[in-house]
Amino acid sequence: MNPWDSPDLLGSGRIAAHAVPRAPGVPLDGSWRFQLLPSPVSPVGEQWGSITVPGTWTTQHPGDLPWYTNVTHPWPGNPAIVPAKNPTGVYERDVTVPAGWAGQRIVLHVGAAESVLIATVDGVPAGMGKDSHLATELDVTALVTPGGTHTIRLTVVKWSDATVLEDQDQWWHGGLTRSVYLYATNPVHLADVRVTASASGRLVVDARVTTTGDRLPDGWAVAATLDGAAVPLDQEFDLQQRADERVSDWLGLPRLRADLPGVTPWSAENPVRYPLTVTVLDAGGTVLDSVSLKVGFRDVRVDGRDLLINGERVFIRGVNRHDFDPLTGRTVTEEQVRAELSLMKQYGFNAIRTSHYPNAPMVLDLADELGLYVVAEANIETHDHAHEIAGDPRYLPAFVDRVSRMVCRDRNHPSVIIWSLGNESDYGVNHDAAAAWIRHDDPTRPIQYEGAIRDDWDGGAHAGDIVCPMYPSLDAIVSWAADPGRTRPLIMCEYSHAMGNSNGSLAEYWAAIESTPGLQGGFIWEFWDHGILQRLSDGLPAGPAAGPQWSSGAAAPGYRWAYGGDFGDAPHDGTFCADGLVFPDRTPKPGMAEHRELASPVRLTLAGDVVTVTNRQHFNGLSWLAAAWEITSADGTIAVLPVVLPQVAAGESGILPAPQVPPGDAETWATLRLTSAVDMPWAPEGTEIARPQVRLRAEGRSFPTGSGLPAGAGLPAVVVGDDGVLRHPLLVAGPVLSLWRAPTDNDRIAGHGERWRDLASLTRTHLHIDRSADRTVVENRYGDVIHVQTVTAAPGGLTVTDEITIPDTRDDLPRVGVVLETVPGFDTLSWYGHGPGETYPDRTAGGPIGAYTSSVDRAFTPYLRPQESGGRHGVRVLTLTGPAGTLTLHPDTPRQISATRFRAADLDAATHHDALVPRATTVVHLDAAHRGVGTASCGPDTRAPYRIGPGLHRLTWTLRGVGQPS
Numbered sequence: 001m002n003p004w005d006s007p008d009l010l011g012s013g014r015i016a017a018h019a020v021p022r023a024p025g026v027p028l029d030g031s032w033r034f035q036l037l038p039s040p041v042s043p044v045g046e047q048w049g050s051i052t053v054p055g056t057w058t059t060q061h062p063g064d065l066p067w068y069t070n071v072t073h074p075w076p077g078n079p080a081i082v083p084a085k086n087p088t089g090v091y092e093r094d095v096t097v098p099a100g101w102a103g104q105r106i107v108l109h110v111g112a113a114e115s116v117l118i119a120t121v122d123g124v125p126a127g128m129g130k131d132s133h134l135a136t137e138l139d140v141t142a143l144v145t146p147g148g149t150h151t152i153r154l155t156v157v158k159w160s161d162a163t164v165l166e167d168q169d170q171w172w173h174g175g176l177t178r179s180v181y182l183y184a185t186n187p188v189h190l191a192d193v194r195v196t197a198s199a200s201g202r203l204v205v206d207a208r209v210t211t212t213g214d215r216l217p218d219g220w221a222v223a224a225t226l227d228g229a230a231v232p233l234d235q236e237f238d239l240q241q242r243a244d245e246r247v248s249d250w251l252g253l254p255r256l257r258a259d260l261p262g263v264t265p266w267s268a269e270n271p272v273r274y275p276l277t278v279t280v281l282d283a284g285g286t287v288l289d290s291v292s293l294k295v296g297f298r299d300v301r302v303d304g305r306d307l308l309i310n311g312e313r314v315f316i317r318g319v320n321r322h323d324f325d326p327l328t329g330r331t332v333t334e335e336q337v338r339a340e341l342s343l344m345k346q347y348g349f350n351a352i353r354t355s356h357y358p359n360a361p362m363v364l365d366l367a368d369e370l371g372l373y374v375v376a377e378a379n380i381e382t383h384d385h386a387h388e389i390a391g392d393p394r395y396l397p398a399f400v401d402r403v404s405r406m407v408c409r410d411r412n413h414p415s416v417i418i419w420s421l422g423n424e425s426d427y428g429v430n431h432d433a434a435a436a437w438i439r440h441d442d443p444t445r446p447i448q449y450e451g452a453i454r455d456d457w458d459g460g461a462h463a464g465d466i467v468c469p470m471y472p473s474l475d476a477i478v479s480w481a482a483d484p485g486r487t488r489p490l491i492m493c494e495y496s497h498a499m500g501n502s503n504g505s506l507a508e509y510w511a512a513i514e515s516t517p518g519l520q521g522g523f524i525w526e527f528w529d530h531g532i533l534q535r536l537s538d539g540l541p542a543g544p545a546a547g548p549q550w551s552s553g554a555a556a557p558g559y560r561w562a563y564g565g566d567f568g569d570a571p572h573d574g575t576f577c578a579d580g581l582v583f584p585d586r587t588p589k590p591g592m593a594e595h596r597e598l599a600s601p602v603r604l605t606l607a608g609d610v611v612t613v614t615n616r617q618h619f620n621g622l623s624w625l626a627a628a629w630e631i632t633s634a635d636g637t638i639a640v641l642p643v644v645l646p647q648v649a650a651g652e653s654g655i656l657p658a659p660q661v662p663p664g665d666a667e668t669w670a671t672l673r674l675t676s677a678v679d680m681p682w683a684p685e686g687t688e689i690a691r692p693q694v695r696l697r698a699e700g701r702s703f704p705t706g707s708g709l710p711a712g713a714g715l716p717a718v719v720v721g722d723d724g725v726l727r728h729p730l731l732v733a734g735p736v737l738s739l740w741r742a743p744t745d746n747d748r749i750a751g752h753g754e755r756w757r758d759l760a761s762l763t764r765t766h767l768h769i770d771r772s773a774d775r776t777v778v779e780n781r782y783g784d785v786i787h788v789q790t791v792t793a794a795p796g797g798l799t800v801t802d803e804i805t806i807p808d809t810r811d812d813l814p815r816v817g818v819v820l821e822t823v824p825g826f827d828t829l830s831w832y833g834h835g836p837g838e839t840y841p842d843r844t845a846g847g848p849i850g851a852y853t854s855s856v857d858r859a860f861t862p863y864l865r866p867q868e869s870g871g872r873h874g875v876r877v878l879t880l881t882g883p884a885g886t887l888t889l890h891p892d893t894p895r896q897i898s899a900t901r902f903r904a905a906d907l908d909a910a911t912h913h914d915a916l917v918p919r920a921t922t923v924v925h926l927d928a929a930h931r932g933v934g935t936a937s938c939g940p941d942t943r944a945p946y947r948i949g950p951g952l953h954r955l956t957w958t959l960r961g962v963g964q965p966s
């Protein structure tokens with residue numbers, strides 16, 4: 001009868017899950033007495049430490065540290081046979097129950113316990129519960145005396161029969177991860193309230209009134225108001241109830257109902273909610289219980305190949321979200337979640353999937369408030385044992401319990417548009433049982449489950465109304481949708497794996513989604529890089545008390561972002577937990593900018609002197625946006641012109657006169673800087689929303705001076721050493737062939753990293769130098785790779801042509817280009833090209849073309865495991881400046897360039913950032929070709945057009961410089 005090894009024991013003494021929000025009457029967050037025992041059967045000792053609740057003990061106690069595995073279950077063999085070594089946290093504190101609670105029903109609410117909770121009050125069992133991401137509520141009325149002081153003990157057992165259901169790809173922790181409190185109600189109370197509110201204005205409120213006594217008091221009644229106006233009882237329903245002999249004395253199921261055709265429907269774009277109050281009264285009109293909710297009126301339904309929100313086929317621009325924090329592990333605050341969801345909104349997301357469990361309740365409250373559609377997912381991932389468990393009758397109750405308790409908790413949220421049965425748990429009868437429960441209980445929402453369609457995108461209909469594959473190739477979804485016989489919408493539950501330098505070809509996915517009937521979007525994997533802040537001095541988690549120790553994505557000196565293995569955890573899956581769009585401190589990575597532009601509410605096309613402005617939203621007009629044209633060329637911003645946007649409805653287009661092209665023949669772009677014109681709940685006025693752009697004039701091919709060098713200035717005489725390498729006073733290393741990049745996570749996991757390793761240090765097998773009066777031609781051979789470099793003098797500098805011949809035997813390379821290294825003292829880079837962030841050939845949408853400046857130190861993205869980064873795509877001219885002078889590189893055509901403090905080998909050698917030592921010099925890569933970043937760490941490799949084939953690659957560039965090596 002151990003609760004931790006009985007799969008059929010899900011809880012004991014638990015109050016049924018419900019959607020009635022109950023405010024803490026006595027908050028119990030804060031410091032608790034704590035002991036970490038080696039097992040749940042170990043005796044509790046005399047010595048108590050202390051711990052912060054809510055929080056994981058794994059980030060607060062050195063006795064049991066975080067452990068990261070993706071698929072691997074924590075112990076081998078039968079998952080229901082729980083290991084004897086089983087960290088168990090005993091939490092204890094004293095609480096004084098308010099004297100005013102005499103006669104009330106008193107409930108202990110434990111927000112979440114990982115993975116089994118056992119509660120006692122003064123040593124008397126109060127109950128137990130499982131599911132690490134749902135609350136356990138226990139009626140403790142009989143165990144406490146109002147006015148008295150009692151000892152609450154919460155024992156949390158880490159490993160259990162339920163661990164197999166919680167085998168998600170994330171850190172294993174232990175502890176009480178959400179708030180604990182007591183609340184009190186009248187014995188006669190609202191056990192639940194179910195709100196059904198449709199966009200038409202129909203409101204149905206089904207209450208469940210019950211009592212802890214034998215029968216409800218005679219003459220009890222229920223009343224409700226919406227926005228202050230009464231919602232009447234549904235008399236017909238009420239009469240039926242009264243006549244129905246099956247309705248018991250202890251339970252009332254009243255229905256209230258109103259038709260309010262004037263309501264504004266809720267949508268992610270316009271998340272309007274109305275306050276609803278439901279009250280239970282006694283015969284004398286005294287209020288016995290009352291709850292307040294916020295109601296959003298909206299419809300969701302699947303109609304053939306379309307998922308419709310309020311009748312509209314809304315694109316799902318989603319992201320997968322875990323409860324995550326780098327100090328606490330999983331405990332989040334409302335302030336953090338608000339900042340997180342606001343950031344998602346600012347970057348164009350309109351949906352989250354609560355991967356892979358019910359997220360903290362405030363996440364859904366905030367999704368309702370800020371406007372995000374939610375796929376609410378149940379806490380079921382049996383990954384390592386998926387096949388056995390999907391049909392294991394011992395686990396049938398747990399499947400239905402986890403799914404149904406989630407639905408009961410979350411059903412009143414307008415943001416929740418789809419229920420998900422869980423993740424990566426194969427597909428079996430247990431899923432169908434859980435799906436059947438939802439189909440009966442909540443026919444208002446569709447269901448999805450990836451496992452049900454994994455092997456057959458046309459199968460699994462009982463458990464899925466949506467075809468929700470993970471990481472499909474673009475070709476696979478497009479060809480699937482090409483068959484008009486398909487009957488369900490396709491919305492990818494995971495795609496565009498954001499691990500390290502990634503999210504290649506997101507623009508192509510979106511081009512396909514927006515143009516292919518049946519494709520309706522997806523959820524990027526994932527939002528967070530799950531790096532835990534680790535102190536370098538002792539290797540322990542910094543823990544909640546450390547406070548923020550980070551900046552701009554990087555951990556502060558003395559700390560690092562830990563990933564699998566860093567706490568001595570084994571086996572582990574290394575950096576695979578660092579696969580998000582934001583760093584652990586919520587700093588956006590480049591994939592965020594890419595998404596933002598693709599999701600822009602406004603799209604532009606230029607024809608002649610007219611710009612067509614299309615409102616890409618589904619519901620809103622453009623009045624919430626302010627706009628200004630920024631006219632830019634290589635010399636910077638030429639003009640900023642305010643714009644009055646045409647006021648066009650969602651889906652409609654209007655026109656604007658194209659801004660005047662300035663005189664001259666320089667390439668010129670007009671970028672529409674869109675900002676919020678008013679304070680939005682998720683974006684204060686002036687927040688940048690997107691930067692769509694049009695090219696006003698193509699390049700006239702005049703050679704921009706860029707550097708501001710005086711005519712004829714520069715360093716004389718081209719010198720090529722006898723080693724065949726260009727000498728230049730501002731370079732410590734001249735331009736030599738570079739075919740390698742520090743493997744990205746995608747490169748490494750796809751096996752390219754190893755395949756390309758010999759490119760890291762090329763051995764020259766042949767050198768021939770041909771010097772003539774006006775040029776030096778150097779022929780280098782590195783085995784079968786030929787690099788011919790021709791250097792000629794040019795006004796103010798020199799011109800270099802690199803002709804690189806790649807043999808057929810090497811048909812897929814990371815890069816083909818040259819690398820050089822400046823003297824120290826070049827600290828700033830300016831460029832004209834994609835920016836301001838990092839861009840790569842298959843990830844350019846997020847970087848409008850413009851004139852940008854960055855410090856060299858910052859022109860680099862601190863991915864958790866150092867890798868190729870800092871690339872700038874489509875660079876027309878690059879200028880380095882600093883105390884050492886000015887150095888300008890001007891390629892023949894827009895090229896991939898980077899200028900950072902690191903050589904590829906430096907990045908490759910470091911496993912974490914703290915191990916990187918920035919050079920004083922600046923390392924510049926100039927590429928004739930650079931392989932796209934793709935998403936191969938989980939999902940499709942770089943698409944064919946972004947791979948580098950054999951043959952001749954040619955690159956011409958000028959180098960001009962003035963200055964003094966310091």
Ligand code: GAL
Binds near residue numbers: 070168579938
């Ligand atoms: C999916 C899984 C996620 C995560 C991802 C890879 O298969 O659902 O939880 O593991 O792959 O990062």
